[in-house]
Amino acid sequence: MVEKKFLETVKKFRLIEPEDKILVAFSSGVDSVILTTLLLKFKEYLHISTIAIAHLNHMLRGESSDLDEQFAVDFAQANNLEIFIKRVDIKKLAKEKKASIEEIARNERYNFFREILQEKEFNKIATGHHLSDLIETMLLWFIQGNRKGIKGFKPREKDIIRPLYTITKDELLQYAHKNSIEYRIDESNFETDYLRNKLRIHVIPLLKQINPSLEKSMLTESFLLQYDDDFLDGYATEISQKFPNTGIQLSQLLNLPEAIIYRVLINWIYKNTGVYPSYSLVLDIMELLHKEGEKSFDIGDGFVLIKTYDRLLIKEKSEKISFEYRIKVGEEAFIKEAEIKLKSYFADKVDMEKLKDEKKIACFEIDDFSPEEYFIIRSRKEGDRFLPFGKKTEKKLKDILIDLKVPKHMRDSIPILEFRNKILWIVGLKRSGYYPIKNETGKKICFEIEEV
Numbered sequence: 001m002v003e004k005k006f007l008e009t010v011k012k013f014r015l016i017e018p019e020d021k022i023l024v025a026f027s028s029g030v031d032s033v034i035l036t037t038l039l040l041k042f043k044e045y046l047h048i049s050t051i052a053i054a055h056l057n058h059m060l061r062g063e064s065s066d067l068d069e070q071f072a073v074d075f076a077q078a079n080n081l082e083i084f085i086k087r088v089d090i091k092k093l094a095k096e097k098k099a100s101i102e103e104i105a106r107n108e109r110y111n112f113f114r115e116i117l118q119e120k121e122f123n124k125i126a127t128g129h130h131l132s133d134l135i136e137t138m139l140l141w142f143i144q145g146n147r148k149g150i151k152g153f154k155p156r157e158k159d160i161i162r163p164l165y166t167i168t169k170d171e172l173l174q175y176a177h178k179n180s181i182e183y184r185i186d187e188s189n190f191e192t193d194y195l196r197n198k199l200r201i202h203v204i205p206l207l208k209q210i211n212p213s214l215e216k217s218m219l220t221e222s223f224l225l226q227y228d229d230d231f232l233d234g235y236a237t238e239i240s241q242k243f244p245n246t247g248i249q250l251s252q253l254l255n256l257p258e259a260i261i262y263r264v265l266i267n268w269i270y271k272n273t274g275v276y277p278s279y280s281l282v283l284d285i286m287e288l289l290h291k292e293g294e295k296s297f298d299i300g301d302g303f304v305l306i307k308t309y310d311r312l313l314i315k316e317k318s319e320k321i322s323f324e325y326r327i328k329v330g331e332e333a334f335i336k337e338a339e340i341k342l343k344s345y346f347a348d349k350v351d352m353e354k355l356k357d358e359k360k361i362a363c364f365e366i367d368d369f370s371p372e373e374y375f376i377i378r379s380r381k382e383g384d385r386f387l388p389f390g391k392k393t394e395k396k397l398k399d400i401l402i403d404l405k406v407p408k409h410m411r412d413s414i415p416i417l418e419f420r421n422k423i424l425w426i427v428g429l430k431r432s433g434y435y436p437i438k439n440e441t442g443k444k445i446c447f448e449i450e451e452v
Helices: 002-012 030-041 063-078 090-097 101-120 131-143 169-178 195-210 214-240 258-273 279-288 397-403
Strands: 021-025 050-057 082-087 124-126 295-300 303-307 311-316 324-327 332-335 340-349 361-364 375-378 416-419 422-426 441-450
Touching: 002 030, 002 169, 021 030, 021 101, 030 050, 030 169, 050 063, 050 101, 063 082, 082 101, 090 101, 101 124, 131 169, 131 195, 131 214, 195 214, 214 258, 258 279, 258 295, 258 303, 258 311, 279 295, 279 303, 324 332, 361 422, 397 422
Parallel strands: 021 050, 021 124, 050 082
Antiparallel strands: 295 303, 303 311, 324 375, 332 340, 340 441, 361 441, 375 416, 416 422
């Protein structure tokens, strides 16, 4: 049955092609031993060019790890196979990199395999992952809330093949016993400190009491999830490539199905920051897409995502902007924080129609003005208040900026024109009610934005 399933899996998923040079990830456990045994047995039938094994000694179990390595050497000699061996102190490396032992061990293994592929020109890596591993993986990611992992792994992912994909661990053990195949047992597989081991030893047996066909059922589920995910991820990637790095208009997102929106957000954030956002963060962002106002989200690695009134933006975190310039009438100042030039001048007559454009020009009639006085152009401050035109009472500057729908991340860089401790103009946005123009003629003080 094991041999039949092996050949069916190889054929169905086109795992092996004529003249393949296959490197087997060889742990010395039953999975990799049987995988190599089957590849050797059907080498001619499958027209395999070369088979070799690679063993990484993780140095985690002292003498047991060394015995695993020696077993791999003996197996290679007995079967006339080339073997590649490397030793890595995984525990020490994990401590240095502040990562889990499992993550470091996996990364080191595959880095080792890739090195061999490049140097020796093998074209495929065969691993001993089997159906029971698939079930454990799906449950593991389900428990930890990882949507992408719930579907498990594929029988083939680029140059990595898994010919034991449809065979259970029990079937492999029975095959080894029936054919007197020797292998090493990793005693750490029985330690329930590891979540995967806890699932294998305690949880899965209970699930199989409920559903004796658990492996078959979850294999089917894995296939269907793979189909759905491949299509949706491909579609979302295609859409996300259309969005510029500078930002996404909310109107471009809101007409898409939610299953696509969250994928687009993940792709777009990763493309612009190198950070893979958590699902809980993405759900928080999605929840606010239909709401008014704005909010910022800490993505990590020094980036923030900003939801404005109509856009999503990604910015690097920056210090709070603070600036102050002093200017007398007749002078001009370049406000580098806002990238604008502001000139000031006296005017004997003003065009009232022109003054309606508060974004470009603001003029004031100050009867008791002294030529020695100066105006301050500065960033906003805590407690700033603003007198709207035609009103008698001031409002918080913050509320005015909200009414003007100025994104929060831009508010600190907007210049404030101040005179005698009163805000005269939110430069480029809104003039205050102080020192209104009473007549078209008579000396006025004007401030105008010039193109840079």
